[in-house]
Amino acid sequence: MTNFQQSEALSRVQPSTTLAVTQKARELKAAGRDIISLGAGEPDFDTPDFIKDAAIQAIRDGKTKYTAVDGIPELKQAVATKFKRDNNLDYDLDQISIAPGGKAILYNALVATMNPGDEVIIPAPYWVSYPDMALLAGGKPVIVKADASNGFKLSPEALEAVITPKTKWLIFNSPSNPTGAAYTHNEIKALTDVLLRYPHVMVMSDDMYEHIVYDGFEFATPAEVEPALYDRTLTVNGASKAFAMTGWRIGFAGGPKPMIKAMAKVMSQSTSNPSSISQWASVAALNGDQSFLKERNDAFKERRDLVVSMLNQANGLTCATPEGAFYVYPSCEGVIGKATPNGVKISSDEDFAAALLEDEGVAIVFGAAFGLSPYFRVSYAAAIEQLEDACQRIQRFCASLT
């Protein structure tokens, strides 16, 4: 089609930067370049065998047909049990939605609730998709800074300052993509205390990285911390990160009955049900032995510590130690204004990322994509040798800047 024109709604949004970086790294690799890609947001571990076995069994048993739009009762039950077990939250089965990925859950919820002009409060740095999803759903993202001075966490004062009569949602994400910052129970309580004063504001709590926390950190989620917010909170989670199941596409949420019903209506006229096979695999994942989560966290922690230490040794970089997820978000403020040996000037984190990829073949995502500069995101979901190599290259690159 030569005269293709995209819709106005789509014109307002950007393609996912993180996916674009991963794709660029893949292309350079295919072209023969020696590339280390630390851009992707997925565990490098494989899906555990007991989960794969459940999927194979589901195929053999002919569980290969359409299912109920927002999930099979068995998976809803497993999700309800998980919410009770891990978060002390009680949800009936008609308060649970299953969708093709955490992304779909968030998107369905926004489409099901947003009216033109409605505002969505998004702390920055944010996961790249939140603002664009809000725009696609016809709303207005309201970005509020949660910068390094407060450990990349939203303060109650900053939250209160951006609430208006048009605020529909606060999107809350802990542990965070891209910073790895996680809110303690008390830090969440300070925010929910503000929200208690604004009954028209709903909370979308994106808990995708719940299980990836370190040093004894105790995960908490808003509906658990403040039961008075239970009726206006959507607690979002999924199989992707915890169970290394990014390709299986299963996300889930617990929330108020009418909202869950509205989300099912969106799915009924768009995606229909998530893959039946992935749903059965997720039943096994949630009901099975969870001890591998700890083993994987131990490996992630070793990598986090290595990456933080090595990045802090690079000229001009400073890197905080995050509580969770598998990302670090170092500042590159100290190299802004410098130039590479080839004379390429580093004026922004985007320039830094491009020059690092060009000179040393390390793919990371620049901070502007997440709404807070000058920073960059490193995903340390990679083998330790690869991380060591990548960090040495970053150190060499920073040392080469003048």
Ligand SMILES: Cc1ncc(COP(=O)(O)O)c(C=O)c1O
């Ligand atoms: C914070 C956050 N929320 C949601 C998602 C989406 O997860 P899924 O792959 O299940 O759609 C991601 C994935 O990168 C994420 O980082």
